[in-house]
Amino acid sequence: MTEKEELELFASGHRACAGCGEGTAVRQILKVAGPNTIATICTGCLEVVSTGYPETAWEIPLIHAAFENSAAVAAGVEVALKELGRKEGVNVIAFGGDGGTFDIGFQALSGMLERGHDITYICIDNEAYMNTGIQRCSSTPYGASTTTSPTGKYSIGESRPKKPIAAICAAHGIPYTATANIAYINDLKKKVKKALETEGPAFLHVFAPCPTGWRHGSDDTIEIARLAVETGVFVLYEIIDGDICNLNVTVKPKKRKPVEDYLKRQRRFGHLTKEDIAKIQQEVDEKCDRYGLPKRE
Amino acid sequence: MTEKEELELFASGHRACAGCGEGTAVRQILKVAGPNTIATICTGCLEVVSTGYPETAWEIPLIHAAFENSAAVAAGVEVALKELGRKEGVNVIAFGGDGGTFDIGFQALSGMLERGHDITYICIDNEAYMNTGIQRCSSTPYGASTTTSPTGKYSIGESRPKKPIAAICAAHGIPYTATANIAYINDLKKKVKKALETEGPAFLHVFAPCPTGWRHGSDDTIEIARLAVETGVFVLYEIIDGDICNLNVTVKPKKRKPVEDYLKRQRRFGHLTKEDIAKIQQEVDEKCDRYGLPKRE
Amino acid sequence: MYEVRFHGRGGQGAVTAANTLADAAFREGKDVQAFPMFGVERRGAPVNAFTRIDEERIDIKTQIYEPDAVVVLDASLLDVVDVTNGLKPGGILILNSSKEPGSFDYGDAKVYTVDATSIAVDNRLGTETNPIVNTAILGAYSRVVGNVKLESIFEAITMNVPVKVENNQKAAKEAYEKVKGV
Amino acid sequence: MYEVRFHGRGGQGAVTAANTLADAAFREGKDVQAFPMFGVERRGAPVNAFTRIDEERIDIKTQIYEPDAVVVLDASLLDVVDVTNGLKPGGILILNSSKEPGSFDYGDAKVYTVDATSIAVDNRLGTETNPIVNTAILGAYSRVVGNVKLESIFEAITMNVPVKVENNQKAAKEAYEKVKGV
Amino acid sequence: MTVKITLGAINKEHGSSRKYKTGGWRTVCPVVDLEKCISCYRCYDYCPDAAIKKIENGIEYDLDYCKGCGICSKECPVKAIVMVKEEK
């Protein structure tokens, strides 16, 4: 491990919940990116827990402007760096929560990708608006109970499938797109490195469980992240130059575990019936078949 | 032709330029949709030429709120119709120009698609912001000169490729996506019909030249639209259930004409050198190979 | 006007305790307010919640700076939080602790203790590592402060703590009985 | 203050005519304004443009309602637009037409004609179906109204009409010479 | 054309654009030779201004609205339409 890798650029003392997957994600990402990095962030847990005045957990230059514009702010940063002759050797990373990426910040992201900025956009996905207290996002998976997609007499919880954000970004034809997961640190780091080395826009979709919002133990965060991959709920892949039809799965579980193993660990899915789970299993199976993942255990 | 087809629901007297492709597009689309249709539109040429108070060219209910929210307004209309028990047998169409679709309205569109509204979104693409006087849009093709991507000593004109909007929309996993073109009326109408019959969101990308912005004769509109297909610059296809890797090309030119035939007819491309054209040709060839279109003449 | 501050950790139910106490007093015809610390604290972080109770209509909308009583849901907070900060002279301090009140020295504050954790665990409220003590401690409050009846707290629990109502009520009752220092 | 209104069709260059006239007068040390009709008219639709010329500083920012002169770039507009609307009594009307001034009856307006279309076509300005007549007609204006010299119009053409400068100048000159009614 | 304003600018006069005759924009005018016409109705389909009506065995122009763009003429497969400079 290099010296740079030892630097903790996302400092302790940030106020994320105990066991928050975002902490692990950002720490590891910044280890790869190193100190010559400028980051932008969206409003969301990451910002609220790390920038409360007069403290900041950031060891690198950081700018937070609003919830929906991390990518647009980053575009300004990137172009300014180039114009001022300071871009050489400097990474620009735009962070966004799933809310700031899939929903309210999606247009700014799409515009940034389309214009071809040399920016790595990293979405840290905890599958809901956590900062405001677990509301539905288009990243929220089918069946999850959130405060705006509550389970109830007339509701199963979230009724829409998860928006396929990585595929959508890749469809822009950008040079590098990948999905990653905090349980798979090496895979994550490799992808961060590739993304940063890419000239032009790269999109990274990082799966990071939230014990508070998913309602699991604070110690379960990594295990649940891993189960998402082992069950095929979240597939780790890369897409080069937007060639969606040739995606490269980077982590293939030998045998896929049943999705129930994943779902039953989280109280957001606690209300699902056997039939609901079977339905989800079927969808995951179909997706995994498409991705060429092994059959289920 | 049925009686409904004879209705002119986009009335004469609208103030589009002579030879405007938008007029043809909207007339034909509404012929398929018929009078039991409610439409929303973005700010743009279509709105400005058709709704100048105290006149309106629309024979169907229409709402224009702003530039960036045709899809979101349509979502409100659709849900209200359902809640009020009036949705049955009524089409909801959200129109957007390319600016209102690819750029400023893209997030509202993406959100609408993701939420699964029963709405047909139709983008009428003239490859720039025409209403404000021919500015660059992410729909503007590589090499085109616009007022914000002017050709100049240090500029070839637009330097980015056209944003692949239909693929991006399809990547949302929506049931029906298609590209269409005003020169191919039957193909267009079939697709409008399919889109309207689809339950849930459908996206239609309609190519409609703008003589003013593309700088060609007002009588060339249809011919140029046709050349876009015959050269492979604009491919007509359908994508079912977002299965991008299995798109169905609906109009295959027997032999592809060289892109020069298309480019040289438009003064927006007038400055391109032989090399520039060769580069564009190569990209079109590659794309057409991917789509399984015939080789070039 | 009687003002109470609750100390807990994010996720431990201090806010529910404040709400339930207010609701209980409301059921006795009093005017009430209950509110969380206005902040962004995350699960695990020390948090506060507040209750105001008055016979008269409560107009005031400020935060509470000088409570009449302080209730601490988690004794481990005593090391990290100044729980008696602003407590009125001679005010009441109710601690969730198995220790005797006498083992704490908080100046002229009147200290009471109750082993709400054990009571919660016994009544299967929360888990062993994460016991939910907020209802138990309200039983102790009722006994110690006396401005809200235990029955009212039972009623308020029904509204504010939708799961395991009876266990919660039982826990409140036990705490009412077992609180030390009275 | 001298106020001029140009009539043309969207895309025909009425705005450039107004701008060029203003620029020409400006080169003679006058204060000027030139503006299009403030609207959303599309190519083909009848449009207006305006020029104000004064020896004094022009402060006024209103639109022009009662022009001293009206210039019509396209005779086909005469059927669809009331070109003398607001024209000052005894005002000047310059028409692009091959006809004689006498064949038009516009009350007390002084009518002048010039076959700007032929001149433009001869000078290869625009196409036969879409001749660009705006510079030619300015030559006629210079002659008829006389408050701007032909040389100034030549200069202004250099700035405002970046292509085929000489042809445009030549067209202006020809129109200056050929305008009828003077 | 002065019209009283309506609440919130809601306009119920659907299709009222027809009051405005865009025929005035025209500088060249389409003329059809019905002898040649094969009633394929391409001109009808493509006209951006709905200025062509189908009639038995051919088409008819609505010159109130035809802007003279020339599309119909160009797209007619049998060259039945010519554009003629307007003599006004």
Added chain:
Amino acid sequence: MTVKITLGAINKEHGSSRKYKTGGWRTVCPVVDLEKCISCYRCYDYCPDAAIKKIENGIEYDLDYCKGCGICSKECPVKAIVMVKEEK
């Protein structure tokens, strides 16, 4: 902790969150058995709070910041870490 405000709330005290000791949030505390530890550093990698330092042949806790989430304990492949109820 009262700090003077800075222009536009720009904060140059990078990493100053360390002034706030999140160790106070902890109710259970990780304890490592260095005998068992195989220095795989998974605990280090996964800790969301950078509360684990690598040392020669093992790890060390920075209890000022450890929130006691238990991830390190759960993820240790050799079960070298146990979570112990904090006695304060």
Added chain:
Amino acid sequence: MGEQISMTVKGNMATALGAKLCRPNVVPAYPITPSTLFPEKMSEFIADGELDASMINVESEHSAMSACIGASATGARVVTASASQGVALMHEMLFIAAGMRLPIVMAVGNRALSAPINIWCDHQDTIASRDSGCLQFYAENNQEGLDLMINAFRIGEDHRVLLPVMVGIDAFVLTHTMEAVKVPAQEDVDDFLPPYKPKYGILDHREPATFGSFAPPEYYQEFKYEQTKAMEKSSEVIDEVFADYAERFGREYCKVSTFQCEDADIILLTMGSMSGTAREAIRKMRGDGKKVGLAKLTVYRPFPEAELREILSKAKAVAVVERNISPGSTGAIYAELAGAFINQKKKPLLKNFITGLGGRDILVETFREIYEKTLEVVKAGEVKEPMEWVAMNEEVMR
């Protein structure tokens, strides 16, 4: 009359309950602290079958208001909630909703605007939309929040008005604070509030209409004039509706309500939750023999200038206490109040106090200080410093 049920609820629940009683059809909303509980509760009501309506979980506030517009134009009764950045993000659409004369109701949890980001109480979010053409009500407590929501629908939908209405409840101080409220019975609200009947037209294929026309200069000013007149007209509609509500439900509302103003030399003009604390402060100061009174703005748009003139003209000085600031000018209310008095013969001295920004707590002592400062003005007979900031945290100032 059904019985009103008493319960303790948070402010957001109070506005949600108020909205639910009005039977909205469509609820497009986007979460934002501190108003998120509103859409959450509406979602719950719908999920549990307690309310027959549809949520639209849009992807931004801009789309929230856009969907409100679409749904309202289609004839639905529409409600939403937002705050702060959300209100700012829908700024453009607020003007459009008003211009289209759509009686959308929005519960706002009044919160500060970035930068720096701050989630606490402040009125800048809605104040900064004061030109939008939306009516604006501000609640002092949760009961007012609930009641004002019900009144908002009736007033906004009145055919003399037809404008959107915002009901502001203060961030946290109300939104997250539990208080006792009385909840009217459904059948009584049904009686009070008839189903929404659009006046002029809706999006309906049986009667096609174009909404959102392009208006040239010949018409635009007249549309604005009509819209402005409707807003002015709403003043009398508000009086009527408030009176009817009082009669039916026993709770009286006024655009400006007063406390101890009759003989007051100094009147504190307040808005929102600070009014309660001000009342408390006035009780104490009255105890000390100070002649001080309170005027509370419940309705800020339309600005009740006549009422304010009536109430305040007898005072020697008025302290306008505001949770907003227009940098380079004053608080918004101060200027408008000055506008109401400027041409009057008899008028009090006016002094503007800016405080409570970004959740700065406004204490009884704050009002005492404000009173003392205003008293100095009265003594001096002139206002040297028209605007002062109070409750500053001097410790952190550079």
Added chain:
Amino acid sequence: MGEQISMTVKGNMATALGAKLCRPNVVPAYPITPSTLFPEKMSEFIADGELDASMINVESEHSAMSACIGASATGARVVTASASQGVALMHEMLFIAAGMRLPIVMAVGNRALSAPINIWCDHQDTIASRDSGCLQFYAENNQEGLDLMINAFRIGEDHRVLLPVMVGIDAFVLTHTMEAVKVPAQEDVDDFLPPYKPKYGILDHREPATFGSFAPPEYYQEFKYEQTKAMEKSSEVIDEVFADYAERFGREYCKVSTFQCEDADIILLTMGSMSGTAREAIRKMRGDGKKVGLAKLTVYRPFPEAELREILSKAKAVAVVERNISPGSTGAIYAELAGAFINQKKKPLLKNFITGLGGRDILVETFREIYEKTLEVVKAGEVKEPMEWVAMNEEVMR
């Protein structure tokens, strides 16, 4: 001193030329009528190598201002342009740019806000952002547009200020109108305007800083206070910079400039292009012996209350003529002017005239009418109807 070149240009070209002379580094912009020519011209300058900068052709105005913020925080000099719906769409970001103290300059083509949609002159777009913390200048003509742009950078970047500045030029009446302007020489502007030096920090990995912190209630009000003080301080900076500009370039600017005010009984207070017509009207009315003068607001934020008091207090009445309306209240300037006078002993009667909305032309006759109406007020000695709409199109009213 280099020679100033005279030429005829449209208003947008004037502001673009002004901006170009300031050597911006980054130009994020989004087209909108009537300001589109600004980004078009900047694109051209860059494409032709006349300006060494980068355009960012963003996908919306929200992103335009966001990119401005990112670029400015990185240390770049940034300029953009917008209007109407664009200004409204970036509303949220304007407050953020100001709160972050970023001296972004924006040329605005002042235009009406929807609904109904209208592309013509009106000041509502920027007026509705008057709380944002941006300075606001309004030009009477193209020369002012050009000059004010140059002044805007110097003022906004002054370390006592550090705030965004908007320069408003009226839709069409200026943006699309060709007028003669004098263009300063590049080297003189370089002398006048030193390179942008951020005061406190930029985004630079060599000195990491966090921008856009989350500020709890302990700090927020103080940040707002500092920002407000900077805006107030800008008042003297404006005087200094205007004076320096006058000395160097020979054109004098004042926050409020006057014409025939010395002995005027009635003063017309105007802003933007209408001021020229008003001057013309006053010349005519003076010819008829009427004692009328003009005060023109060039700077609206900070609101020049002291200057206005000074200038207007001798008049018997002031007619505040505004191209904006806050429905349910008055025009924005009227209220603020009232705020400036309310506590004064000596003050004129104030009357508010709303006109020119959505491109309604403001004529010499309009000012005559305004004068007459104000004269009635003077005669009556009181203001019965403080706000009136003039130049209404009665024909279209229902």
